[in-house]
Amino acid sequence: MQVIGHYSGGATLNVSPFATITSGNTNVIKVLNGILTGVSNGVANITLVYSGITNTAAVTVRDPGFIDNFTVNQDYLANGVVGTPWHGLYNPSPATNPVPSSPYVPLAGSGATIADANISSNNVLTIASSGDGWENAAAGGFFLFRYVPADFQMAIHVQSFDVAAFNQPGLLARAYSVDTNGNIGAPLGLTVPNANGTNDLGEYWVSFCRFDEFGIGTYARRNIDSAVSQNTQPDPAPADTNYWLLIVRSQGTEFDFYKRSTPTDAWRQVPNKTHFSLAQFAGRPMQAGIMAGAWDGANGAQRTVRFDNFMLDVTTGSTLQIAKAGANIVVSWPAIPNSILQSTDSLKPVNWQNVSGTPVLGPNGYSLSLPQGVGPQFFRLVQ
Numbered sequence: 577m578q579v580i581g582h583y584s585g586g587a588t589l590n591v592s593p594f595a596t597i598t599s600g601n602t603n604v605i606k607v608l609n610g611i612l613t614g615v616s617n618g619v620a621n622i623t624l625v626y627s628g629i630t631n632t633a634a635v636t637v638r639d640p641g642f643i644d645n646f647t648v649n650q651d652y653l654a655n656g657v658v659g660t661p662w663h664g665l666y667n668p669s670p671a672t673n674p675v676p677s678s679p680y681v682p683l684a685g686s687g688a689t690i691a692d693a694n695i696s697s698n699n700v701l702t703i704a705s706s707g708d709g710w711e712n713a714a715a716g717g718f719f720l721f722r723y724v725p726a727d728f729q730m731a732i733h734v735q736s737f738d739v740a741a742f743n744q745p746g747l748l749a750r751a752y753s754v755d756t757n758g759n760i761g762a763p764l765g766l767t768v769p770n771a772n773g774t775n776d777l778g779e780y781w782v783s784f785c786r787f788d789e790f791g792i793g794t795y796a797r798r799n800i801d802s803a804v805s806q807n808t809q810p811d812p813a814p815a816d817t818n819y820w821l822l823i824v825r826s827q828g829t830e831f832d833f834y835k836r837s838t839p840t841d842a843w844r845q846v847p848n849k850t851h852f853s854l855a856q857f858a859g860r861p862m863q864a865g866i867m868a869g870a871w872d873g874a875n876g877a878q879r880t881v882r883f884d885n886f887m888l889d890v891t892t893g894s895t896l897q898i899a900k901a902g903a904n905i906v907v908s909w910p911a912i913p914n915s916i917l918q919s920t921d922s923l924k925p926v927n928w929q930n931v932s933g934t935p936v937l938g939p940n941g942y943s944l945s946l947p948q949g950v951g952p953q954f955f956r957l958v959q
Contacts, residue, residue, distance in 0.1 A: 577612055577633075579626045595626040604637055608842035614638075615840055640729070640889035642722065646693040646701045652720065653691050663913065664761070664863070666719040667691065668707075675715050676759035677766065679777045682716035683707045685876030688868070691718060700735055701866065701883040706876050709744055709869015713802040715763075715779055719748055721865030723912045723959070727892040730864050731822040733839075737881035739788045739813070742871030744795065745881035746785025747823050749831075750863045751856070752911075754939050760911050761863065767939045768856050770801045778802040780856055783867065784823050784833045788813035794821070796833045796850040807850045826891070828858045839885070859895065861910040861941075864888060896955055901945065907931075908943040909957050917944060919955050928956065 579595040582588050592610050599605045599612075600621035606613045612622065614637035623632045642661065650660055657665055666674045669687035673680060686707025696702035701720075709717030730747055737745050755762035765778030778801035787795040791812030798805045811818070818835035822843055825831055831852040834843040866886060870879035896917075897908045907917060917931045935942040 577607075577610055577622055577624065577635075579624050579631075581626070591626055595624050597625075598623050600632075605635060606842040608844055611834070611843055611845065613836075613842040640887045642888040644693075644701075644886045645699060646884055646886075647699050648693060649695055650693040651691075651695060652693070653688065657720075661722075662720055662865070663722045665691075665721065666715075666717075668716045668718075673715065675761060675763070676757075677755040677762040677777060678715050680713055680715045684874040686716050686874075688718045689878060690880075691720075697882055699884060701886075702880065703745075703868040703883075704878045704880045705868050705870045706872055706878050707870055707874070709871050710748060710779075710781065710783060710799070710867055711797070711869075712799065712804050713779065717744075717748075717867050717869035719750070719863070719865060719867050721748070721750070721863040722888060723861060724749075724864045724888070724890055725861045725893060725910050725912055725957070726828065726890065726895065727825050728862075728864055729822065729824050729887070729889045729891060731820065731885075731887045732866060732883055733885040734786050734819040734821065735882040735884050737786065738879045741873070741877065741879060742787070742789060742869075743879045743881070744785045744787050744867075744869040744871060745883070746783060746795070746821055746867060748781055748783045748863075748865065748867035749823060749825065750779070750781040751860045752863055754911050754937060754941075758937050760913055760937075764856070764860065765801055768860075776801070782823065782825075782831050782852060782854070782857075784821050785867070785869070786813075786819065786821070794818065794833075794835055794846055796846060796852075798831070798852045798854060800854065800856060807846075807848065809847045809850075811847050820885075825857075825862075828860075829854050859910075861912055893957070896957060898955070900948070903948060904945045905948050906943055906945050907955055909941055911937065911941040912957070912959065914959060915942070916958050917955060918958060919953055921949075921951060921953060923954060931955075 581591040604618040604620040668682040688705035690704035751764040753766040764780040765776040793811040793816040822834040
């Protein structure tokens with residue numbers, strides 16, 4: 577929640593740190609350092625006081641758009657994501673790296689040997705893997721994801737994990753491209769020029785994980801053109817017990833990181849208030865989900881992690897673009913697999929129908945040319 581001061585002369589300033597922000601119902605919403613945390617579904621009045629000026633807003637808490645508590649049996653290594661609400665997974669090994677067009681060859685002995693929900697342990701996702709993970713040019717960690725068109729909130733609870741060999745379990749939000757063979761998920765460097773103004777196969781992503789060795793605790797990273805920025809926190813493990821992790825993407829380019837100890841605690845920013853503002857991600861869809869990185873080298877030693885209570889909520893939808901082309905219009909949207917374009921002539925009453933025709937997939941997403949009608953047309957994208 578923010579308080580924006582408007583000054584004579586036209587200047588504006590975020591004065592939230594100097595405001596008092598309170599919740600009228602802490603059973604619905606808790607407030608900590610200006611951060612609102614939904615505790616249960618409902619409505620709470622949030623009051624903001626700054627310099628004698630008071631404003632109250634009614635804020636609604638609802639269920640997230642996607643949750644997985646891992647209560648349904650699924651062997652991801654045997655069956656992939658078939659029959660699940662997940663969109664894809666990568667399990668790199670020396671024999672094959674499933675990341676399209678990735679130049680990275682995983683270490684000997686890499687890959688998950690266990691990746692299942694509600695089988696190895698009840699109500700959890702269990703991953704046992706070896707090798708390396710995600711860092712710089714390395715694209716060798718297990719990754720279970722959904723495609724997200726724009727802004728989102730994503731959270732996970734790390735129930736338990738082996739604290740050894742740089743084990744780094746947590747969340748990954750990876751931007752991607754489309755390679756020349758039409759494969760979705762290729763490194764974003766194919767379409768985003770690097771600092772030298774050229775294209776390559778560089779990896780672009782943001783992650784947040786536990787890293788309980790060397791007194792690190794929580795670990796926010798950004799990886800731009802396969803060059804990582806590491807941000808350790810002054811909350812060393814094992815004293816820090818905040819195993820609930822949250823990434824928030826806003827305005828397409830802004831990333832913030834939060835943690836908590838229990839599901840009823842208020843979310844708090846990581847101690848050094850890590851914030852990434854990354855222009856490379858503007859307008860880009862992402863693969864958002866759960867990552868594992870054993871980082872035990874090429875000896876094949878397994879490191880295990882157990883997750884539960886995953887949440888993903890899309891806070892802004894996909895941006896459809898419409899351009900006129902002669903007597904036609906061209907509708908375009910991000911490269912989200914299995915997305916469906918729908919249209920209706922009216923919103924009252926509404927009658928959404930799938931748009932006929934085969935979209936063309938290019939480096940920046942899908943496009944479809946349609947004849948321009950004589951009346952209004954409304955479009956939406958569904959997954």
